[in-house]
Structures are given as structure tokens and as C-alpha cells.
Amino acid sequence: MTSSDSNFSNAGTNPGVCVIIAAKNAAGTISRAIVSALRETRVCEVVVVDDGSSDGTAETSRAADDGSKRLKVLSLDSNQGPAFARNHAIAHSSAPLIAILDADDFFLKGRFDLLVDGDDWDFVADNIVFIDARGALTEPDMPAFAAEPRYLDLAGFIEGNISRRGASRGEIGFLKPVMRRAFLEAHALRYREDLRLGEDYELYTRALIKGARYKIVHSCGYGAVVRPDSLSGRHRTLDLKRLYEADREILASPGLPKEAAELLRRHERHIRSRHDLRHFLDLKTKHGIWRAGLHALANPTTLPAVVGGVAADKLDAFKARRRPHGEKPALPRYLLRARPASQK
Incomplete structure (x- = not known):
């Protein structure tokens, strides 16, 4: 320097x-x-x-x-x-x-x-x-x-x-x-x-x-x-797959505390559910609803993520349609709750 x-x-x-x-x-x-x-x-x-x-x-x-x-x-x-x-x-x-x-x-x-x-x-x-x-x-x-x-x-x-x-x-x-x-x-x-x-x-x-x-x-x-x-279109299917696979690799770390390991499993399931929904939507776009539905039925463990995710996306879309046209921008907000320095 x-x-x-x-x-x-x-x-x-x-x-x-x-x-x-x-x-x-x-x-x-x-x-x-x-x-x-x-x-x-x-x-x-x-x-x-x-x-x-x-x-x-x-x-x-x-x-x-x-x-x-x-x-x-x-x-x-x-x-x-x-x-x-x-x-x-x-x-x-x-x-x-x-x-x-x-x-x-x-x-x-x-x-x-x-x-x-x-x-x-x-x-x-x-x-x-x-x-x-x-x-x-x-x-x-x-x-x-x-x-x-x-x-x-x-x-x-x-x-x-x-x-x-x-x-x-x-x-x-x-x-x-x-x-x-x-x-x-x-x-x-x-x-x-x-x-x-x-x-x-x-x-x-x-x-x-x-x-x-x-x-x-x-x-x-x-x-x-x-x-x-869009919540459902924000990430590629492959990106979600690689992230939950990364969780699985971390879970293999020796000496991982029990509480952390359980939370890692929860995070892995959370990301995997998002992947399952994204994969269903990919199949629907490429091959149609029947092909996507058959895939989901053949893989029943993915059904909760697919059904819940599709329903939630439709609810989000309905709420978006009901918002007033030209809605004002949201006010600034903070990630962490904080107390003004002047307060005791």
C-alpha cells in the first residue's frame, strides 16, 4: 500500500x-x-x-x-x-x-x-x-x-x-x-x-x-x-437441487451438534420442497399438466410440496390482482428489530 x-x-x-x-x-x-x-x-x-x-x-x-x-x-x-x-x-x-x-x-x-x-x-x-x-x-x-x-x-x-x-x-x-x-x-x-x-x-x-x-x-x-x-420462478430448478445437496454434504460433517443437525435437516427439506415444486412447474411448462401430474403421482413424497406450492402461488396471484393499480412503493423497512439509541 x-x-x-x-x-x-x-x-x-x-x-x-x-x-x-x-x-x-x-x-x-x-x-x-x-x-x-x-x-x-x-x-x-x-x-x-x-x-x-x-x-x-x-x-x-x-x-x-x-x-x-x-x-x-x-x-x-x-x-x-x-x-x-x-x-x-x-x-x-x-x-x-x-x-x-x-x-x-x-x-x-x-x-x-x-x-x-x-x-x-x-x-x-x-x-x-x-x-x-x-x-x-x-x-x-x-x-x-x-x-x-x-x-x-x-x-x-x-x-x-x-x-x-x-x-x-x-x-x-x-x-x-x-x-x-x-x-x-x-x-x-x-x-x-x-x-x-x-x-x-x-x-x-x-x-x-x-x-x-x-x-x-x-x-x-x-x-x-x-x-x-415471482416466488415460484425466482430460482432455477438446478440451483435448488445443488443447495439441498450442499446441506446433505454439511450434514456428513463429523461432530455436528444434534440441534444444528436437526435444523440442517429441516433446511434441506425446505429447499427440497421448493425444488419439487419447481420441477413440477418445469414439467407442466414443457410437457403439459397431465405429464406433470403423472410424475407427481409416481413420486408421492413430492405431493405436499406440489399441492401446497401451487395453491400458495395461486393465492399470491389472486392477492396481486386485488391490489390497487399504481400501488405506492412500500416504505423502507429493517431486517432486524432495533431500538432507537435515544431510548433507555
Whole structure:
């Protein structure tokens, strides 16, 4: 690191942060993400990986450079997925702390000043504010929340990743922790590159099994932009299959605590149910309802997921039709319940 970078690393007691952004066709949002990272004084590296984009993601990224020599833009010839892109960025960076930023999200100003103090953690995450993409995508005025730090154990993390239909997007897996590179290196941990869904969940689960101290504070430093989409069409069938297979591999880990193992089995069943529904819908689209129905009848263990999922999707569609035309964007909301710092 050159002397000109020292203002950004806070070298010494405050280790520097590398921000990693995996981006595909993100020319419309990547500038905001990069600017939010570069304005953070503790950030000494920002590594953007253009993951086989067909738009001007790489060029737009370079145009967001602030001249501090902290930005590096890497380009992949073809799309490899976020896990590969993040591992590629980690391999081309050196800062002791690693932060993940999605290409359409942004950091709230001063995030790392509040987040990365102390050495009592291997992973540390803060609150997330969700912002409706249908509204103005400006940085909201944030209340100051009491930090109220706590630690997340393996069982709590897995349970927090078992989503419930109809509930607000609030799984613990959406947290964006800062990670210590030393912990990842000591345990040879990287993102699993065959996963294009749940790659964060899988990495954090393995880290917690290795004894990672996962600290959560309730102050808010991450802005996530939410775009409504179909619950049943959000992920590829293969992505769901690979994720529940990853659960099964983790379940084979020696010495897994009984409570965590049971929760992992629940998560595996949850993802497998989503896979069974997605597979049924794929067959219906390709071969028609009768072929899909015969497949379901020939595999009776999939029937609860198929029947329940189809009914729930129809209910969601009915509710969507009843919403007023031109419905106002949802107000910003927070992943973690938090108490204003002024309250005693």
C-alpha cells in the first residue's frame, strides 16, 4: 500500500476493508454501489468483478473511480456465477477484512466506522434497510439505532434461513457480514462455486461449524434494493437441487451438534420442497399438466410440496390482482428489530 492510500486504510489499530462487488449487467446501479464503498475511509480496496456482462458494467465501473487508486475492475469472459466471482475477487485482493456488496445495493455513510471496531469477532454484520425499487432510490435518513451486540450460533443461523411463505423478507442469511481474511485462510474457506443460490448461507454455515464468532449489531449500515418478483420462478430448478445437496454434504460433517443437525435437516427439506415444486412447474411448462401430474403421482413424497406450492402461488396471484393499480412503493423497512439509541 502506498502512502497515498494510508488515509483510507486507517492502518494500525483499524484494519483496512476490501469491498467485493460481483456484477452482471449492472450498468444501471453499479456506480451508486462503488461510490458508496469508496467514500468509506476504512475501505482500502474495492474489487469489482464483471461476471460476463453484455452491457457496459465494466466501463461504468471504471467511470465511478475517484482517483484514489483503490478501485480494481476485473472482467470474466463468460458468466461464472457470484460464488466464482467473489472467490476471484478475494484472490486478487489483500486487505485483512472482506465486505460483500451486491451490485444494486449500497452502503450507508459511515458503515465501517460503526461496525469493524474490536477483535471479538470473525464475522460481524449490521442491520439492513430494504428499499422498494418502485420508489426513489435515494439514501434514506436513518435513525440511530442502539448497537445491542449479540452473537449468532450455528443453530440460530440455520433456523434463521428457513423462510416462511408470506413472511417479510427477513432471513438471517440476508445479512452481509464483514469477514476476517485470516479466519477464511486458516480454515481454507471459500464460496462453493457450483452454487448460484445460497452460496452465502453455505459459506457461513461451514464457518460457524469451524468455530467462527459471528457478531451482530443492530445499527444499520447496508441498503438493499428490493424488486418484486415471482416466488415460484425466482430460482432455477438446478440451483435448488445443488443447495439441498450442499446441506446433505454439511450434514456428513463429523461432530455436528444434534440441534444444528436437526435444523440442517429441516433446511434441506425446505429447499427440497421448493425444488419439487419447481420441477413440477418445469414439467407442466414443457410437457403439459397431465405429464406433470403423472410424475407427481409416481413420486408421492413430492405431493405436499406440489399441492401446497401451487395453491400458495395461486393465492399470491389472486392477492396481486386485488391490489390497487399504481400501488405506492412500500416504505423502507429493517431486517432486524432495533431500538432507537435515544431510548433507555
